[in-house]
Amino acid sequence: MIGKGTSIGHTGTSIEYGWNQEKDAEIVFSEHLAGTDPQQITEEFKLIQEQNTRCQKNTLSFILSPIPEEGKNFSKEQLGEVAQRFIKQMQLKENQAIAFVHRDKAHTHVHLYVNRIGFDGKAYNDSFIGKRSQLAAENVAKEMGLTTVKEVQLERGRNFIKVRLEIKNIHQNVMMTESPKTLDSYIKAMQERNVSVIPSINKANRLQGFRFKYQGHNFKASEVHRSMSGGRIMAQLSQNYGITKPIKLGKTINLLGKTMEMSTNFATSIAKNIIKKTIKKAIDTGIGY
Known part of the structure; x- marks a missing residue:
């Protein structure tokens, strides 16, 4: 499984993309949220983000991609577990989060958006967020018995x-x-x-x-x-x-x-x-x- 992560400032646009019905999007995970559409979710994010106006890139965007052979058979519940375990690895359990599955391409992948601002108004440290996302995805793959990036790279090298x-x-x-x-x-x-x-x-x-x-x-x-x-x-x-x-x-x-x-x-x-x-x-x- 591959994990990618970055900090973004366009929260609403990203969540709307994640919710895109043309891509057969489906919510697989939600934490500390009550909204039922992109606008409501965005407003809930902003309500917390207003506590820290100095942080401009105030949303964390992640993409979690199991290898195609494994991802195509994943249920909504299994993908939700992937997102939940990933958030735990990244120490973001106390932050607002929502995840969508996209099955529109050759591989199933999850778009996960997490409020970078916590309920205490502090911004999550996003140093080396890309590398940390890769490591967290590796750990989740090992926990769930999935194929890791290193295993894919090794097989590809052979x-x-x-x-x-x-x-x-x-x-x-x-x-x-x-x-x-x-x-x-x-x-x-x-x-x-x-x-x-x-x-x-x-x-x-x-x-x-x-x-x-x-x-x-x-x-x-x-x-x-x-x-x-x-x-x-x-x-x-x-x-x-x-x-x-x-x-x-x-x-x-x-x-x-x-x-x-x-x-x-x-x-x-x-x-x-x-x-x-x-x-x-x-x-x-x-x-x-």
Whole structure:
């Protein structure tokens, strides 16, 4: 579960948004309030907030989002328990609060609004409210046996590693079995294996590298593996073509039927990698020794 929090000054507008019937909004939690519509709730908030006119951002706004697989099956009562436990974690049990569920998107989420001003007129300390909201949501998730942000991030990281490895293996297979000599033939061979190679074009309309799109993921070439930077890929293609000296490498390249100019950094990177590959080949074959 993810928790986000901030201090706001537009109380009425926010509560009206939370109560938005077009988003199938439903009240799941209410504390120290008697109102039955956004205007009444806002007035009750303001009645307490008038005790502390120095505090301008006098309402706390939180969003609590269980992971989609868990949230879609949550009942009104369960979401109310999420809000109640979260407020306890944030030490806001004695403040006015109201929470709404929105089920209008792919994931169910709760909008929780809490009066920052207590009945004693003191303003709640909102230092590091965003980070504290994350930690409180983590604790609530653990208490209720829900998936935490750290668990989601860990699983996502594992999936990223798996996908990057698959792209790298496909790339190596293409280079070994087909030895493409042009960028177009390399892109085609990768596409036949369900990997899209997307040219990265800078503001000057020059080619500066590549991205790989595979199974819904999109990575810079160097993010897949350092051996797959744009410069190294182009150097390999150039060698396959028979170019073994940087001086033979032009500043333009044919890409999908068009002549594309390369950025200076990209061309320099290709040249450096051609030199490295040439030296390595010489050493491996014993030339000069």
